[in-house]
Amino acid sequence: MWPSDWPSSARAIATAVEAAVTAAKAADASGFSATTADLSELPADQVTAVLAAIVRELLETAHPDGLTGDAVRAVLESVVRRSATWLPRLDAATVISALTGALGIDEAAEPDRGGTHPQPAAILLIEYLAELARTPPHQSIQRAINEIARAETIEMP
Numbered sequence: 001m002w003p004s005d006w007p008s009s010a011r012a013i014a015t016a017v018e019a020a021v022t023a024a025k026a027a028d029a030s031g032f033s034a035t036t037a038d039l040s041e042l043p044a045d046q047v048t049a050v051l052a053a054i055v056r057e058l059l060e061t062a063h064p065d066g067l068t069g070d071a072v073r074a075v076l077e078s079v080v081r082r083s084a085t086w087l088p089r090l091d092a093a094t095v096i097s098a099l100t101g102a103l104g105i106d107e108a109a110e111p112d113r114g115g116t117h118p119q120p121a122a123i124l125l126i127e128y129l130a131e132l133a134r135t136p137p138h139q140s141i142q143r144a145i146n147e148i149a150r151a152e153t154i155e156m157p
Contacts (some may be wrong), residue, residue: 058129
């Protein structure tokens with residue numbers, strides 16, 4: 001399913017992200033918890049980079065004319081409302097953190113944000129934005145990993 005030339009960590013991240021998005025789409029709280037726990041066992045910096053890249057791409061696809069403050073607010077409200085029905089303990093701050101982190105505007109003064117874990121929130125954003133953009137999550141995951149791999153092979157002067 002995933003390219004054989006990808007490193008094993010990239011395949012593991014892709015598989016875990018896809019499984020978590022599938023659980024989110026099904027509003028399967030126990031499946032979501034299990035798949036995001038699997039995701040948290042993988043290298044955090046790599047997972048965070050992949051999730052942020054996917055969220056950014058889907059935001060751009062869903063909002064081709066540019067991202068306004070109203071559009072950001074609508075995304076946040078929609079994700080929290082949709083998810084709260086099956087994830088009653090969802091902290092809206094984690095959704096905000098995942099979105100602002102993906103956009104590169106996360107509050108650097110609070111790197112840990114008091115124990116918030118934005119990876120599950122990023123999955124919720126990906127599930128919603130993929131539907132909004134009418135883009136299969138599998139394709140966005142693959143493009144994000146390929147782009148990160150390409151960027152890592154470019155030498156900086």
